[in-house]
Amino acid sequence: MQGLHLTADLYLCDCDLSLLTQAGPLADMCRGHTLDAGLTLVAEKWHTFPDFQGEPGGVTGMLLLAESHLALHTWPERQGVTLDVYVCNFMGDNSAKAEKLMQTLVNAFKPAKMQRERLLRGDEHGPGTNGELVFETLTPTASFGFRFAERTLSLQTNYQHLELLRSDDLGHTLRLDQRFMTSEADEFFYHEALVHPAAMAHPDPSKVLIIGGGDGGALEEVLKYPSVTEATLVELDGQVVEIAREHLQSINRGAFDDPRVTAHIADGVQFLAQTQQRFDLVLLDLTDPDTPAGPLYTEAFFKECKRVLAPGGAVVLHLGTPFHNPEQVKQLAGELSAVFDQVHGYGVHIPLYGTYWALAIASNELNPLAPGRDQIQQRLTQRGIGDLQYYNADIHGALFALPNFYRALMPQA
Template identity: 60%
Template structure:
């Protein structure tokens, strides 16, 4: 019968040890995630293997579903897990439920590396949707996703799982640890919003520092400002840079090879501690706080970052989704307020991120939110910047006009507050 068959091999799992060795704990997890995904449990069987040569035994088990089955096997000595989910799509399409269950189980085992397979089974009518469906969680209860036609790269780097996929809608799309980073089709939403509100508010940015940004999209936008004489890009993961150079030219458009650009592969926090340069703009183009970039979201680091700003310099970063990650947005905004005299939150919808997304400009002087459209138009014309797909003077004012729920989250940071010395 036609249906969707998903498998995943999980390596170097960092989950609670009981999930690898206890039949009861594993069964409880699988039952709960299965019911939460909307599938129906009709039976189950679990078996705990004995210890062998001093190593704890693993667990194998199966949930029988009205829609078909879930099978799991753990190897605690290797910190590995295999998952097998099959759903029949005869009376209704259960594909999204299967994908949600797989995503929830992978998240629970916290693997360093994942190998996935997807198979459309049966000889019936073609499935209404084709391609591998990848879901991302906005929080514990909210998911979104896209279908992809093929995988171009899938590797475990020194720091994270890196995947590059391709779809007819998004083009080539970069994922890190299962999180959508950038795509050829929609990158301009994020990169133009990250760069131009602050860069246009600065009268003539000359030195720019990008921490992260290994796809090169932010660098490409910065280089549109002719006053820029030096751009330093510090990316932690060499594999991200290599994949971007080889596969994402439509995003970076040769920015890595511009003579004004210096690309360094090292830890951004260490670079900031050591540098004696002073920058007009610092762009934090990072993964989320719960990733390897976590140390760059601390108060200590932001205070160090303030020390590398030139007079009138600005820091720009993204904060997350105000609706789905309200606590994170509020806490990051508060850290900025405790460090800088002026914090300007703003936001826009980013298609690849599945939500309205929060950003902020922090500084001790300029007020990007106060820029008038006429002045912005004059600066765009003087700098010869015309090839923008999202940003314009009217959009500039719009992104700083916060929806009420977002404004309430950051109500304490939108006015000038003296920062600690």
């Protein structure tokens, strides 16, 4: 019963159109690759769907194998294919054959983008008993995942697919468009690193703007500062805020109800274009650049952020993973340096993100390295900033000690 289950969702396939619209050529190709992989064909069934509204229909098909099956479906209107390969390992380990078959099929369809999953099945004493294994892809060749005992929510908002998962290790975990955002157990790594290096370097942060951050974690960190008199949060997706209020209270600790807070369910680009307010800190707590937050990762938007900064103010944002996506980090750092006189990169390992993560503080005046360790400690004490799980006076400077591969991506002074 034990076996390996592989799936792949392929997008923008650049293969011959006949592989997406005709059962014959598709079956021939799948049959050949299956036999080449060393698997045993026992039966098959294929069906071509009729044209629909002037578009060719797709094909659905299955090869029954002595080892189990290959199933697939094509969407020619989307240049898409879903693949499903399962093999049992009763008489021997067929995993390598399944991997070979999946890879040759992927190569044949030539997708521009894909999502792949790998699941070990059928071991009653194995890891599957601990819940659903959920993966996130860092690159086409690198992924990581966690097991979750419960899927509390799964819904489509007006902007993205939202999931709320729960495990004993991570607690409730928010996932947007198949990317982990925050969890109850590890949220402090990201939120403390996003807020405190700039807020501690600032002599007297009073007005803070957060764009994004609908989970409320960054907002909760900002409100620890007694000097903060106004905290403005602008979140595009109101359902994220609603779900955070109900399910992620251990992260935001009721921050949305603080009288210093004004929350807007609005587009961050439009908000900045219209506001005349000035802020000591602008925190961009966003999803990744290839999401609805994309327009907020541009030089034009960074100029708008600069416009609303009070004297001595700074912008803080995450840049992504410098190891797995160096070009993105380099590009964003370059765009920031075209707008601001100072761009200070720093980094922190975030367990939920599976890797070392890059962030940056951009400003014309605020230098987060100017206050030394003793001054940071003095400010922590004077401001009464406690209940921190990651950030402290020693960590402050260490965050900005960049490894060489990351340093090489930053603009040279």
